[in-house]
Amino acid sequence: MKVVLQNLTKKFPGRDRKKQEYVIAVNDFNFEIPDGKLIGLLGPSGCGKSTTLNLISGLLKPTSGRIFFGEDDVTDLPPENRGIGLVFQNYALYPHLTVKKNILFPLENLKGKDKLSKSEMLEKAYAAARLVQIEELMDRKPGELSGGQQQRVAIARALVKMPRVLLLDEPLSNLDARLRLQTREEIRRIQRETKITTIFVTHDQEEAMSISDMIVVMKAGIVQQIGRPQEVYDNPANLFVARFLGTPPINVFEGQVRNHKLYIGEDEVSGIRGVENQKVWVGIRPEGFVPDENGPLCCRLSGVEVMGRDISVVSTHESSCSPAVRSIISTENRVDTEKETVRFSLKPGKVFIFHRETEERIMGELI
Amino acid sequence: MIKKKWRNSSLKGWLYLLPAILFLGVFMVYPLIDVFIYSFEEGYNSASQTFFGIGFYNYSYVLHDPYFLQALKNTFILVIITVPLSTGIALLISVGLSSIKALKNLFQTVYFLPYVTNTLAVGLVFMILFKKTAYSDGLINLMITWFGGNAVDFIDGPYWAKMFVLCFYTIWVVMPFKILILTSALASVNEDYYKAARVDGTSKLRTFMRITLPMISPMIFYLIITGFIGAFKAYSDAVALFGTNLNAAEMNTIVGYVYDMLYGDSGGYPSFASAAAILLFAIVLTITCINLLISRKNVHY
Numbered sequence: 043m044k045v046v047l048q049n050l051t052k053k054f055p056g057r058d059r060k061k062q063e064y065v066i067a068v069n070d071f072n073f074e075i076p077d078g079k080l081i082g083l084l085g086p087s088g089c090g091k092s093t094t095l096n097l098i099s100g101l102l103k104p105t106s107g108r109i110f111f112g113e114d115d116v117t118d119l120p121p122e123n124r125g126i127g128l129v130f131q132n133y134a135l136y137p138h139l140t141v142k143k144n145i146l147f148p149l150e151n152l153k154g155k156d157k158l159s160k161s162e163m164l165e166k167a168y169a170a171a172r173l174v175q176i177e178e179l180m181d182r183k184p185g186e187l188s189g190g191q192q193q194r195v196a197i198a199r200a201l202v203k204m205p206r207v208l209l210l211d212e213p214l215s216n217l218d219a220r221l222r223l224q225t226r227e228e229i230r231r232i233q234r235e236t237k238i239t240t241i242f243v244t245h246d247q248e249e250a251m252s253i254s255d256m257i258v259v260m261k262a263g264i265v266q267q268i269g270r271p272q273e274v275y276d277n278p279a280n281l282f283v284a285r286f287l288g289t290p291p292i293n294v295f296e297g298q299v300r301n302h303k304l305y306i307g308e309d310e311v312s313g314i315r316g317v318e319n320q321k322v323w324v325g326i327r328p329e330g331f332v333p334d335e336n337g338p339l340c341c342r343l344s345g346v347e348v349m350g351r352d353i354s355v356v357s358t359h360e361s362s363c364s365p366a367v368r369s370i371i372s373t374e375n376r377v378d379t380e381k382e383t384v385r386f387s388l389k390p391g392k393v394f395i396f397h398r399e400t401e402e403r404i405m406g407e408l409i
Numbered sequence: 410m411i412k413k414k415w416r417n418s419s420l421k422g423w424l425y426l427l428p429a430i431l432f433l434g435v436f437m438v439y440p441l442i443d444v445f446i447y448s449f450e451e452g453y454n455s456a457s458q459t460f461f462g463i464g465f466y467n468y469s470y471v472l473h474d475p476y477f478l479q480a481l482k483n484t485f486i487l488v489i490i491t492v493p494l495s496t497g498i499a500l501l502i503s504v505g506l507s508s509i510k511a512l513k514n515l516f517q518t519v520y521f522l523p524y525v526t527n528t529l530a531v532g533l534v535f536m537i538l539f540k541k542t543a544y545s546d547g548l549i550n551l552m553i554t555w556f557g558g559n560a561v562d563f564i565d566g567p568y569w570a571k572m573f574v575l576c577f578y579t580i581w582v583v584m585p586f587k588i589l590i591l592t593s594a595l596a597s598v599n600e601d602y603y604k605a606a607r608v609d610g611t612s613k614l615r616t617f618m619r620i621t622l623p624m625i626s627p628m629i630f631y632l633i634i635t636g637f638i639g640a641f642k643a644y645s646d647a648v649a650l651f652g653t654n655l656n657a658a659e660m661n662t663i664v665g666y667v668y669d670m671l672y673g674d675s676g677g678y679p680s681f682a683s684a685a686a687i688l689l690f691a692i693v694l695t696i697t698c699i700n701l702l703i704s705r706k707n708v709h710y
Contacts, residue, residue, distance in 0.1 A: 101604055122610030134601035138623040138709035147619075148609035203609075 043112050043206040043239050045075040045098065050107035052093050067093040069263040071107070075256075078237045080230065082250030085260035086286070091243045092211060094260070098241060099209050100124050111206055124207075127200030131212040133192045135184040135199070142180040145170055145199050170198040173232060190221045197232065208233070210242035214249055226253050247287050251275065259283050276391070281401035284325045284394055290354070290370070294363040297324035297395070304395065304408065307361035311338045311388060314395075317406035323396040330392025331355070331369035333377055337387035341367055346379050353377065357384055447683035455679050467684035476656050477685060480666040486572060487579060487662070488640040495580040496632050499587035504617070506588070507595040517592065524585035532649020535578050539563035564651065571651065571660055579646050583639065587632050594628035595621070626708045634700050641693050644668065663689045
């Protein structure tokens with residue numbers, strides 16, 4: 043089922059009612075989510091991603107804009123008539139009911155012609171349980187399960203009615219690091235098997251990048267960029283997106299363009315085509331640095347961290363916006379830790395420049 | 410070595426407990442044991458501290474005393490009517506309170522007011538409302554006659570009318586505390602459960618029965634247990650409405666009977682009072698045990 047969001051806007055009344063001020067949680071969101079894809083809504087806390095999810099679920103009514111599931115306009119439908127499955131951040135499993143009864147709960151609500159017989163219900167509940175691999179836990183109570191198992195039960199409960207759209211609110215935030223890795227693979231597998239269009243919310247970029255077909259990066263209610271994870275990473279639309287994606291994060295420098303040359307501080311790091319003279323932000327991905335004795339960028343070396351597969355070189359530069367410049371280089375390169383400085387040359391595809399005021403990307407070709 | 414250390418640390422623990430144990434022992438445990446002993450001492454005289462013998466005579470006397478049987482009957486009727494009714498109505502009001510937004514605080518205050526008012530003063534008001542005198546029928550009777558009924562004296566009239574007022578009054582007095590407990594219990598249920606239920610298309614009634622009720626069941630259970638105990642120990646309510654001569658009004662309760670046996674006009678029988686008190690204790694204990702047994706199946710912690 044494809045999901046279309048049209049000019050979706052949600053305003054909340056501000057704290058001071060007299061002033062008639064509004065907090066805009068979601069601002070003019072347009073997006074067509076293709077059928078059967080896994081979409082990650084990504085952004086820092088307070089960016090409106092959960093509000094967007096609640097608008098799609100129907101728990102919140104949009105201030106303006108429309109929501110379509112396929113061809114149906116569901117904007118005015120209550121949540122129960124939209125055909126959605128929703129997994130809450132804290133799972134919201136009913137603690138007094140067994141796993142089986144929790145999964146059966148949505149089915150028992152069906153009325154009229156949709157009403158199922160007892161055996162049909164059980165069959166569906168077991169099918170959902172099989173899908174998330176919790177069949178042997180059916181008679182336990184949620185309190186007797188681990189976090190990961192509870193998560194699976196919550197997903198099974200959301201899936202048992204075969205929803206048109208599955209929504210997950212911060213599905214992994216309550217799990218420890220190892221379970222998180224495992225569970226995100228699990229979500230991916232379940233989504234592939236069921237082919238249900240799935241939208242999940244997260245503040246963890248790694249989580250979103252690793253399993254989503256597409257990611258939507260949001261900030262302060264406004265969509266910053268939509269695209270495949272790799273595309274967004276390789277081609278950030280603005281400084282915010284560039285900073286938000288990637289671990290370690292991108293290194294940002296104060297720089298300027300003068301006569302078709304790009305400067306970081308006083309170092310001329312590259313030639314550049316198609317950009318007028320101006321002050322800019324220069325973003326360099328950690329993997330964009332290549333140690334080079336004759337390289338143009340000179341940094342003061344403060345440490346080298348060996349991580350097995352690669353080496354992380356920590357250095358400082360007076361034009362850097364953060365106290366440390368982090369670069370990741372492969373172990374084939376050697377960095378002389380005795381020296382006080384380290385020189386880098388830069389990989390053109392890993393360097394982005396942004397407007398100093400608007401922080402929008404400036405498209406220019408590095409040479 | 411280890412044993413010595415353990416003894417030391419447990420000694421420390423007892424030392425911390427000492428003040429509480431001392432006071433509880435002197436003012437709770439000792440009197441309890443004393444009452445138990447009194448109840449078996451036949452013809453005990455508190456002035457001379459003497460008694461004739463030891464046996465079950467006190468119990469036999471109390472159990473054959475028509476006043477005690479009357480008190481027993483009254484107490485049981487009171488308990489059976491007021492505990493479920495007050496808890497049920499309190500639950501309804503709490504659910505109502507938690508689902509309104511406007512004026513919520515005002516209503517919460519209004520419903521809580523009876524709790525901070527004096528029982529005797531409230532009793533007086535009830536008496537004025539329900540009493541029928543030579544000069545006035547009272548407000549309630551005015552309403553009854555207005556709807557075409559016959560005026561009844563609720564304070565000095567037939568047994569059922571007096572019992573009705575007593576139950577009405579008791580429910581009214583115990584309700585605020587129950588509403589307070591239940592509204593906070595309702596507020597503590599995580600909003601996400603309701604959202605999850607809504608997404609699944611659960612009807613309002615089913616959400617209440619299958620989610621809300623089990624979630625607040627420990628609090629309901631607490632109220633039922635304390636409600637039973639409180640109602641079994643009722644005394645001041647009856648005094649507030651019907652005066653101190655409760656036996657004459659046929660409105661005595663077990664605690665009232667105990668009081669009368671000690672200090673009433675026909676009082677001065679601590680042995681009978683003790684026997685009645687022990688009987689009450691046995692009844693409350695039994696009912697509480699039954700409650701605990703039932704709760705094992707229906708209360709979800």
